[in-house]
Amino acid sequence: MKPALIFDMDGVVVDNTAYQARAFQLLFRDLGLTTNARQLLKRLNGMPATDILQTVFRHPVPAKQLKEYAAQRELLYRTLYWTKRREMPGLSAFLQAARAAGHPVGLGTGSGGPALRYILDHLGLRRYFDAVVGEDDVSQGKPHPDTFTAVARKLGVAPADCLVFEDAVLGEQAAYRAGMRCVAVTSTLPASAFQAPLLAIRDFTALTVPQLLAAGAAQPTAPRPRRQPAS
Structure with a gap:
């Protein structure tokens, strides 16, 4: 897969x-x-x-x-x-390309159902995601791995075969704790704030699926997380 x-x-x-x-x-x-x-x-x-x-x-x-x-x-x-609600530049085109190439696509967030509707449904983006997991679906949010492992379970994909897009250090750590690799989206923090991302991107305008896969091949396993999750 x-x-x-x-x-x-x-x-x-x-x-x-x-x-x-x-x-x-x-x-x-x-x-x-x-x-x-x-x-x-x-x-x-x-x-x-x-x-x-x-x-x-x-x-x-x-x-x-x-x-x-x-x-x-x-x-x-x-x-x-x-x-001000707008999708991240290039997002829809990238999601369409990923789905056309046969990649399962999921969303994992610490936000709850109303916030998901406020963003995904208002912008018409929910149709791009095969699985959506929010705050109400897990007992422990990020930096615990539960959010991302729940998405992987819904998608029917092993964690090792998942690539996560995150703008937060705690989200990056949650990905590593789940056994996944991570792309840093630098909308909030500089690339230097992240531990070991596959790539650092500002948005999706210049990212292609082959470029992402090449980066994944260069880092075939998830890095070890830096420290234990906060209680």
């Missing part, structure tokens, strides 16, 4: 990280927190919002309250990004 291609959503399918950060910053202002959202997301981008929020408080916060804060942040983000 040809390698499966698995895409993260935020920062990969769409270039929305700056809007995500702005929404977090507005929430922090409302809560009287001085945390720098951009710096926070450089470290924790890819994790579910409730997990990210849990790190900014010095005292324990009940899960119900974290969910309420996450919902408030989501509303702020959607309002900010409402008229």
Whole structure:
């Protein structure tokens, strides 16, 4: 079977990280927190919002309250990004080429169902993905491997035969923990921030399927992850 291609959503399918950060910053202002959202997301981008929020408080916060804060942040983000929703340049053409070449295509994200509909369905992209896994489908989000292993299982492909597209370091580590290789999408971080990607791309305008396969052949096995996942 040809390698499966698995895409993260935020920062990969769409270039929305700056809007995500702005929404977090507005929430922090409302809560009287001085945390720098951009710096926070450089470290924790890819994790579910409730997990990210849990790190900014010095005292324990009940899960119900974290969910309420996450919902408030989501509303702020959607309002900010409402008229800006665009697919990453070159994405549809690349997805069409990959599917035409016989590659299974999946999506694995820390976002939940409403956020998936907000992006995938609004942009008409869901039809390109043979399997979609979100926050509601796994018990542990990134940097744990569950999201990507669930996509591979739905696609019927061994993890070793999956190539992941990620814009976040924690997402890259999740791919390696799943036994997969990774392409770095540098919409959020520079290529130097990643451990050992097959390729580093800004978007999909210049990437071809043969180029991707050549990079995969040059790195036939997944690198070892740097450290254990956060609890």
